[in-house]
Amino acid sequence: MQREIYLDNSATTRQYDEVTAFVAEVAANSYGNPSSLHRKGIEAEKLVTAARETIAATLGAESREIIFTSGGTESNNLAIKGYLDANPRKGKHIITTKIEHPSVLELYKHLEKNGYDVDYLEVDISGNILLEELKSIIRNDTALISVILVNNETGTIQKLDEIAAIRDSINPQTVILLDAVQAYGKMKINPVRSGIEMVSVSSHKIHGPKGMGALYVSKKTRLKPLLFGGGQESLLRSGTENVPGIAGFGLAAKLTFNKLEDAHQKVEALKKIFCELLGESNLKYRINSPVDALPYILNIGFEDLRAEVLLHHLEQKGIYVSTGSACSSHKNTRSHVLSAMGRSPQMIDGSIRFSFSGFNTEEEIETTVEALKEIIPLIEINRKQKLRRN
């Protein structure tokens, strides 16, 4: 069997083996419904409580500030819709950025048709919002500012503390939602210290089970539920709890945060090697990710190349990468993120996202750059031959 080099960790990650085993164990033994009054129910409820405490601790939050959801998309939707529905008097103005994830942007498109006024902040060539622009558009009726902490295509990190400070100085009533799906487990996030009311996180981006996420909601912030029913999750998220998923998410968070710094350093070193090896090659490219991006994501635009062609050549060698993000890859649209960062359509069409995890090795990076050095000239030759024939 061909060895796999998985460099698409921002799309989803391989689950920790420990988590796989734990999820199976919980499903087999602690299968009760947490709402049941008997021992099997209480046993299940204890697992949920323990996982909630773990997730809360990773965010410096209280347990009651954590709501389990079915994933990052639901967390973002619950935060936005739940907050706006519960606080109609806070206004109908929303500020977000041009480089958000679809789970935020698509909902805003929907809300714009329903009486909300949404401003989309521009970003600079690094993908950073312009703080002056933010300052100028916060209004009395700005209910919500929503920002993707680490962009899923480029790894750009927004200046959270500055954003919160600007909000505080202009309209302290405005709440901030942080889409931290790509940031969680890769950098420290402390919503209380940063003055952030809501934070969305996801399990499958940190080697946890798929179909699991959480939303941090400050105890001072009121939401309405998206899903009505049995009243689980303090009435905010009805539905029988996915106990194995919740328990597995808790374990994944524990394992991830226990070695957050180590993994970060390791990945930073891998990114450095990647860039150095690429720099020593004759390839023509431009790194779209800013130098101070989260090292887990390295977006590179190759000249005169269609990224999809490169992706499939890499796949032949067992190397898995993305064009843009997985979430929008099945739609044939150009990356809205790279567009907002001022990249030319041609450069965007040649852009590949390499996204790393603590599972990756130096050898894998070397193999990948070797593969690029071999494949890209071949693609170039094929292209020229085709041109000559036409």
Added chain:
Amino acid sequence: MQREIYLDNSATTRQYDEVTAFVAEVAANSYGNPSSLHRKGIEAEKLVTAARETIAATLGAESREIIFTSGGTESNNLAIKGYLDANPRKGKHIITTKIEHPSVLELYKHLEKNGYDVDYLEVDISGNILLEELKSIIRNDTALISVILVNNETGTIQKLDEIAAIRDSINPQTVILLDAVQAYGKMKINPVRSGIEMVSVSSHKIHGPKGMGALYVSKKTRLKPLLFGGGQESLLRSGTENVPGIAGFGLAAKLTFNKLEDAHQKVEALKKIFCELLGESNLKYRINSPVDALPYILNIGFEDLRAEVLLHHLEQKGIYVSTGSACSSHKNTRSHVLSAMGRSPQMIDGSIRFSFSGFNTEEEIETTVEALKEIIPLIEINRKQKLRRN
């Protein structure tokens, strides 16, 4: 270790061992994001497609008519909210029953505050709706009739074909949502043949993974999504697919439907033995479930007894049952189902739900009835002693 006798299968079930193994295998090996363009993504997508075909086949439906969700609650919420949002011209009148699950009733309470007019059908002492009443209240602006096919507390089965025929004769524009969470895998459901537009099902009630459900939506019926984002599930349910959960649900459905008749016969025999043994005892009780109920649920009201006390005594012997349903057991309210069926508050307070699965054995039933015969007189003695002391 004490042996467990799990008779709370309507709250949730123990996962099939085969499913536990398969979920673990998929999580470990096929961990790609179905939206990714490379082989790992395609491999994941194939698993989703296969599971969708399985679920569709169990309902006599087409694959494109199946939407995967995070569970029965989300399926019900998506069906109701999604249909009403997408079809505002069909009217603001909804017909449902007094014995629905909270995931339906709580949403209707919310909709009533938002301009919808909801009629709640009465039921007879068996829990069956009165077809004449239904006939008399369908209007031109009745958008939706929503009915729980098998009631989760008593096992009462509604007369689906009659309900659909009445709808057809009065307002064929009205769509029907079937909450089949307790029915799925235990009786045959064919929405196309029955003329039903939407059917909610859940995975963890049929020994599949928790946090998974599906909604059948007739190809002629239009919905709007509850969750906005990457556009998965034909734009109707955004969020990275829970591939291990979906694959596990597919396998659970396959295993369940392969032996649907056998399991049904087995459970019917268990219920018969339970009733016979109880009949031979000196206990004073009344069976709340009608004789023609789905045999998987047996609701029994014991005289002069608090069900919770009995539940905890049974728990001491490793026998797990419910008072009412798990979904409302943490709220201290009397069963709305038994109330609607005309049971006295005293009888409701003494009612226990025994719910079976194909995993249960004759010996477990015998042990349970023996336990009841031992425990109930003890509770009675304790109660009398306490009365005398006061």
